[in-house]
Amino acid sequence: MANLKDIAKETGLGLGTVSRALSGAPRVSPATRRRVEEVAERLGYRSNGLARALRRSQTNVIGLVIPDMENEFYTSGAAILQGVLASQGYRLLLGCNNSDPETDRELLASLVEQRVDGIAHTPCDPDGSRVAREMSPGMPVVEYARRSALDTVDSVTGDEQQGSAQIVAHLAALGHTRIAMVSGPPGLSTTVARVAGFEEACRRLRLRKRDCPQLSGRYDAEWGSDAVLRILRDHPEVTAVYASSSRIVLGVLETLRRAGVSVPGQMSVAGFLNPQWFRIAGPPLTTYELPLREMGDMAAQLLLQRLGEEDAAQRHAPRAVRFEGRLVVRESTAAPRTAPLPRSVASGA
């Protein structure tokens, strides 16, 4: 592939002039510029981004690490981030850590090696983005959706705790006193916050702790299935299930349907977050919605601001932005059933 030197040779110009002509720098005569462009075109010249990046110490690439490519919460966030950053000339180098801290660290290390200009990251343990910070202290980093214990990076999160509490309050207002929560991996900041919200609300509303079981597991549909089966078996008096993730609620709903438990007639179900398909689930799901668009925008803005900071001197303090969401009431929640579930259900028959 043709390079600057080829063009210089072909036009008889110097390397520098050609470079300036092509990069739109001033102090190049219009005639020369045209000539260079013409030859570049003819030779099929393509600037070598690697060489440029190496020379300028700037790649115009942002690293993005998310835990799950099949969860619309993260992919939508990625889409928004991508849109904003692309408009500023940045590309996205994408990694997926599958909620595994080991993978996560490797991914971050790899991004640093690639010399990305900044990192957006959904950490999967309290150690969070430490690797990135240590390896490259000046690198702009924003944690998205989840926070680690690190307080030296920017972060954008939702008010998970309040969200959980609102779900419980809504359920309680409908008359439920026995509410089960199915949550994701213990240890994740989101799980911790959502569980905290759940427990706080239960306490405040004077629900008995043993009436409100809380099951932590994974962020996927299979866990939702498992968990709801356990609830049916071990806590047959529960009248409402709050599944604190869209993937979990998928399993919950499917298994309930399969078990012949009607929603919300025999069991109320609430989700968390608000992917498009919640609107047409059977039945449409009550949930707590976070302002995804704003959150993605904010993450991009924080990154962009850091990117604009020339040196350590003008670096501002880390910012942790938390967004409130809102309760969306749909058809999956209603007053508790009056009759107990048939025995066959609990036994899995």
Next chain:
Amino acid sequence: MANLKDIAKETGLGLGTVSRALSGAPRVSPATRRRVEEVAERLGYRSNGLARALRRSQTNVIGLVIPDMENEFYTSGAAILQGVLASQGYRLLLGCNNSDPETDRELLASLVEQRVDGIAHTPCDPDGSRVAREMSPGMPVVEYARRSALDTVDSVTGDEQQGSAQIVAHLAALGHTRIAMVSGPPGLSTTVARVAGFEEACRRLRLRKRDCPQLSGRYDAEWGSDAVLRILRDHPEVTAVYASSSRIVLGVLETLRRAGVSVPGQMSVAGFLNPQWFRIAGPPLTTYELPLREMGDMAAQLLLQRLGEEDAAQRHAPRAVRFEGRLVVRESTAAPRTAPLPRSVASGA
């Protein structure tokens, strides 16, 4: 950040030795290697991927361009691709063209400039990956899900035409003779194939053309909404709607629900492809499922093979792999209604 030179200086060794020690090359004494590693560790050395890539003309980055980050079909495909490629040491540079040919071209150009080692691409017009081919003739390219008119690149697609035909056959077998199809952007290879399958099946099953309207639009929920409203108004005798995309069917379902049309009682609905949430939609959706996992794997394999081809000489002919799917019958399709829809529905009251 520390570099090889720093380590060389610190250890008193030569640049080359340090490089070899760190890259695990042979012919370095164990003692030296350990010493170098120790110093590298102490200095917080991180290899500069840019410099390496520049020197070796190999980035270990694969470019991925998809049309829509919020469509699980593509993000799941991306996830699979990412998984396979990561295991071979490749990273993913992600772009989203939003089904806009202009953006698409820019994205491809940008990937070439970044000197990615290969490209996986869902084209959005017949020109497809031409830009990439022209700019960098030897670059491995695989078109995923959609094919362009280019026959010099590998491609992995589903048998969309047969899928469409199977959906229609299923509907006809249930007794439907008036079936509407709502499809995506005209011009996309997927739309063309899906519509062709629809029309072919209608012909074969002797359904009258004017009883089976076909509406092309976009791949999103809003278009599904629009289209189904039009169908209700202009073709009130239609008893089944085939929405050839998961995003379209979302709008169709939601709008039918809102209009008070029961599914499948008053209207059968079929989708296309099989995101997880189809299982718990209200009602669970009949659809044509493509083997996503296999398709993603295949795309990765094709890329990996090309990556392994040393020179133009051993390059093999382009391969177009097409995968068959299977009909998944769920609860959204049933025998046609016997009574006409109430007038109020067609008028949008």
Next chain:
DNA sequence: ATGAAAGCGCTAACAT
């Protein structure tokens, strides 16, 4: 086993 040196393609500083 190690060192020296060339060069990947580019930009930026300096000279003219």
Next chain:
DNA sequence: ATGTTAGCGCTTTCAT
């Protein structure tokens, strides 16, 4: 306005 030159940090001959 244009030419020249020195690297960016690395790998890879080629010597030793």
